[in-house]
Amino acid sequence: MAAYHFGRGRNRLAPYLFLIPGILLYLIIALGPSLATAVFSFTDATGIRGAPISWVGLENYREFLFLGQASQDNYAALWRTLKFMFFVTTIQFTLGLVVAILVNQRLKGTNFFRTLYFMPVILGAVIQGLIWSLFLYPLGGPMDNLWGFLGLQSEFFGAPAPEAFAWVIVVQIWANMGTTMIIFLAGLQTIPDEVYEAARIDGANSWQVFANVTWPLLTPSVNTNLLLNIIGSLQAWQLFLVLLGYRNGTQVLGYLIYAVGFGRTSGSVTSAFRQGYAAAASIVLFLLVLVLGTATQYFLRRREERILG
Amino acid sequence: MSTTQETRRPINWGLIASYAVLLIFAVIYAGPLLMLVNTSLKTLPEFMKNATSPVASLNFSNFAEAWTKANFPRYLTNSLIYTVSATLIYAVTAIFVAFPVARGYIKGANFVLTMFVIALFLPPALIPQFQLMLALGLYNNPVGYILLFTINPIGMVILVNYIKTVPKELDEAAALDGAGYFQFVTQILFPLIRPAVATVAVLHAIGIWNELILPTIYLTNKDYYPITRGMIVFQGVYGSDWPTLAAAVLIMTLPMLLIFLLMQRYIVSGLTQGAVKG
Numbered sequence: 001m002a003a004y005h006f007g008r009g010r011n012r013l014a015p016y017l018f019l020i021p022g023i024l025l026y027l028i029i030a031l032g033p034s035l036a037t038a039v040f041s042f043t044d045a046t047g048i049r050g051a052p053i054s055w056v057g058l059e060n061y062r063e064f065l066f067l068g069q070a071s072q073d074n075y076a077a078l079w080r081t082l083k084f085m086f087f088v089t090t091i092q093f094t095l096g097l098v099v100a101i102l103v104n105q106r107l108k109g110t111n112f113f114r115t116l117y118f119m120p121v122i123l124g125a126v127i128q129g130l131i132w133s134l135f136l137y138p139l140g141g142p143m144d145n146l147w148g149f150l151g152l153q154s155e156f157f158g159a160p161a162p163e164a165f166a167w168v169i170v171v172q173i174w175a176n177m178g179t180t181m182i183i184f185l186a187g188l189q190t191i192p193d194e195v196y197e198a199a200r201i202d203g204a205n206s207w208q209v210f211a212n213v214t215w216p217l218l219t220p221s222v223n224t225n226l227l228l229n230i231i232g233s234l235q236a237w238q239l240f241l242v243l244l245g246y247r248n249g250t251q252v253l254g255y256l257i258y259a260v261g262f263g264r265t266s267g268s269v270t271s272a273f274r275q276g277y278a279a280a281a282s283i284v285l286f287l288l289v290l291v292l293g294t295a296t297q298y299f300l301r302r303r304e305e306r307i308l309g
Numbered sequence: 310m311s312t313t314q315e316t317r318r319p320i321n322w323g324l325i326a327s328y329a330v331l332l333i334f335a336v337i338y339a340g341p342l343l344m345l346v347n348t349s350l351k352t353l354p355e356f357m358k359n360a361t362s363p364v365a366s367l368n369f370s371n372f373a374e375a376w377t378k379a380n381f382p383r384y385l386t387n388s389l390i391y392t393v394s395a396t397l398i399y400a401v402t403a404i405f406v407a408f409p410v411a412r413g414y415i416k417g418a419n420f421v422l423t424m425f426v427i428a429l430f431l432p433p434a435l436i437p438q439f440q441l442m443l444a445l446g447l448y449n450n451p452v453g454y455i456l457l458f459t460i461n462p463i464g465m466v467i468l469v470n471y472i473k474t475v476p477k478e479l480d481e482a483a484a485l486d487g488a489g490y491f492q493f494v495t496q497i498l499f500p501l502i503r504p505a506v507a508t509v510a511v512l513h514a515i516g517i518w519n520e521l522i523l524p525t526i527y528l529t530n531k532d533y534y535p536i537t538r539g540m541i542v543f544q545g546v547y548g549s550d551w552p553t554l555a556a557a558v559l560i561m562t563l564p565m566l567l568i569f570l571l572m573q574r575y576i577v578s579g580l581t582q583g584a585v586k587g
């Protein structure tokens with residue numbers, strides 16, 4: 001412990017005393033409930049106040065993973081969650097990198113472009129979703145006109161499930177690419193100009209400069225962005241709520257947990273709150289995030305050692 | 310980019326390509342917003358006739374209509390109360406955790422910090438949190454709702470890292486001058502860490518303002534709805550009246566845009582720091 005200057009004896013307790021509210025709030029609202037998710041996953045808890053809660057052992061997990069059509073739907077949602085993660089991560093990562101490199105150049109107007117691309121991040125799912133519902137208005141909205149011009153036809157969010165799902169991916173990327181860009185930008189700005197100049201003097205072309213200088217030196221931001229995108233997209237589902245609702249063939253795991261746990265599977269609050277079952281589903285999602293997050297981190301560490309020695 | 314002096318400057322294809330890509334993205338990012346503004350100024354028949362056409366004459370009546378019909382004054386007030394009070398409670402309690410942790414003035418300082426970071430990797434607290442609020446009778450209760458937003462692990466990490474950059478000698482000097490612990494934190498430390506507090510507070514506040522899931526879970530009384538939930542209800546009723554709906558969305562968007570443009574520096578620094586350190 002560091003030397004303390006603000007008194008001795010009873011006065012020495014001041015840091016502890018003032019720390020209590022923050023710690024208590026954290027334990028009661030965040031850490032405690034988070035750990036208790038595992039406990040609730042072994043119960044038949046409902047959303048009724050004072051209703052008895054009893055242990056059901058692994059029953060929720062058995063039902064989630066092995067019981068009839070519902071478990072088939074769960075696997076479909078699981079697979080969809082992985083698809084969502086894959087497309088969002090790869091596209092958002094790539095576009096974020098390209099745009100960051102472009103706005104990092106000494107060009108006029110880069111501040112404007114940065115601000116514009118970053119702006120949706122702070123708007124939140126409700127505004128992001130409603131703005132895109134209008135932009136993709138299927139009866140003569142801008143995108144509908146463009147589609148017609150290209151000889152295509154789409155109902156966008158009203159289209160069959162796989163297509164509607166794809167449009168949510170588009171909005172998700174539109175909404176969050178700014179964060180990826182900003183993190184890459186912070187990484188790019190740590191690369192000194194001299195390194196680029198040295199590469200140019202050695203006769204490297206633009207692609208060689210990128211492949212041999214920018215990309216390896218960007219490793220910290222690559223790691224951060226990849227992990228953030230993977231974990232973030234596995235857990236993201238708010239846009240589904242705003243754009244599609246709980247629609248068959250489009251649910252991802254996060255939405256399923258919410259809908260089952262808080263009785264929103266039928267669109268309105270009518271069905272029962274299956275909180276124990278939802279807690280078990282939360283643990284499944286948590287394990288998915290844990291496994292994929294750890295594997296990614298392992299892969300990134302090894303890559304970093306290879307590149308940076 | 311290239312600084313070579315030549316008599317006839319060659320066409321810089323790289324520059325042209327850069328601007329072309331930046332402009333395409335600009336259209337994708339600004340387009341939906343322009344559509345929103347354009348629609349909000351139209352009448353419904355105008356919109357039905359041609360949804361995309363530029364507005365012919367400015368018609369601001371949608372805003373007045375949305376303002377009253379969407380119950381905006383109530384929802385906006387609720388959102389403001391939730392956001393301001395939860396952010397205040399969070400900022401004050403977090404500073405008093407971050408300072409002794411950063412300085413090592415408490416036993417197990419590192420353990421406390423780890424405990425905060427670990428929450429980022431644990432299962433979602435959604436279900437037990439609900440059971441807890443239910444048991445405490447804080448369901449459908451604004452106070453309970455505010456309590457849910459009084460923690461933020463990433464903000465804690467940012468605060469601790471920032472406080473570490475404040476020289477320790479300052480503590481000793483202030484103590485010699487007779488400052489007590491509380492006095493030091495509130496009157497000497499706080500002004501020095503204001504940029505970090507601003508960053509953390511803005512990010513936290515934006516998160517609360519935009520929250521949609523928790524109000525659908527915890528608030529059943531319409532009088533308690535924040536603007537996000539109110540907006541979804543309004544969409545349910547006025548879903549086909551896009552001009553009015555667009556005006557409502559715009560009313561909801563403007564405060565966020567304003568905060569964004571004023572506080573962009575803090576938001577960006579918070580996101581990059583939080584990402585790199587977290």
